[in-house]
Amino acid sequence: MTSVLDSRPARRPAGRAGRPTDPSRSSATRILVVDDHPAVRWGLVQLLEDQRDLEVAVVATTAEAAVGQAENDTIDVAVVDYQLGGRNGLWATRKLRALPAPPRVVVFSAFANDHLAANCIVAGAHALLSKSSLGEELCSTIRTVAHGRVLIRRVPSAMVQLLGGRLDQEEQITFGMLLARLPESEIQRVLAVSGEELMRRRARILAKLEALPGEAPGDEGNRRRERAVSSYLGVERC
Secondary structure (H helix, E strand, O other), rough: OOOOOOOOEOOOOOHHHHHHOOOHHHHHHHEEEEOOOOHHHHHHHHHOOOOOOOOEEEEOOOOOHHHHHOOOOOEEEEEEEEEOOOOOOOHHHEEEOOOOOOEEEEEOOOOHHHHHHHHHHHHOOEEEEHHOOOHHHHHHHHHHHHHOOOOOOOOOHHHHHHHHHOOOOOHHHHHHHHHHHOOOHHHHHHHHOOOHHHHHHHHHHHHHOOOOOOOOOOOOOHHHHHHHHHHHHHOOOO
16 A cells, blocks of 8 residues: 655555556556645545556645645646645745656645635646645546646636735736736747746745745735735635
8 A cells, every 4th residue: 555654656566456557557647645634634645546547656744845745756646735744845845846747736625715726827837726635536636737737726716816916016017918818928028038047036926925934924015915815805814
C-alpha cells in the first residue's frame, strides 16, 4: 500500500494494493498529492489508485517537499491542498509551474471562492476544487487538465475591481491579461518581458492579493484588505 505519511515517492513494487503490475497502466497519468492531513492524504491516494488510468507517483506533506520531489520525478498533474502548514498551495503552484518540466496543477480548498479563484489563476493553477468535490469530480478534473484544459471559473468583475485596487498600473495590466487566460507567450510578447520576469510579476501580484506565509505578516493594511474581501463575500471575520 502506498505510504501517505511522508513525502517519499510512492512505492508499489508489486503493483496497486499488492496486485501484480498491470502493463496497461504504463501510460497512466502520474500524480503528485500534496496535503498535510494524514486522513485526507490517505483518502486521496486510495481514490486515485482505484483509477486504472491514474497513478500516485509521489506524496508530499509540505509545499517545499512537493517542489523538491517534482524536481526529481516525472509528474503530469499535482493535486495540492491550498491550506498547508508553512508555505501554502499557491506558493507550491508557482514553484511547480516554474520547473523545467512543470506539472499541471489542481488546487483544492474548503474555501474555493472567487478570491481564491483569482489567486489560483495568477499562480498558474489549472483547476480549483472544493474539498467537498474530492471524489469522482477530482478524477474527472485530473483527466481534463492533463489534456490541456483549464477549469477555473471566471472571476466576477466586482471581485476583479476589488483586487485590482491593490495593484499598481503595471500589475493591473498583467493581472487583467492573466485573468483573460491569454497564453503566456502572448503576455510576454505584449509586455515585452521574459518568462522569468513574468514569474516575478506573478509573485508580486500574489503578495498583494494574498498575504503568503512569511512574506507579508498580518499588518493593518493586510487586515483592511481581508475585511474588504470578507465584506464582498458576506463573511464576518474578527
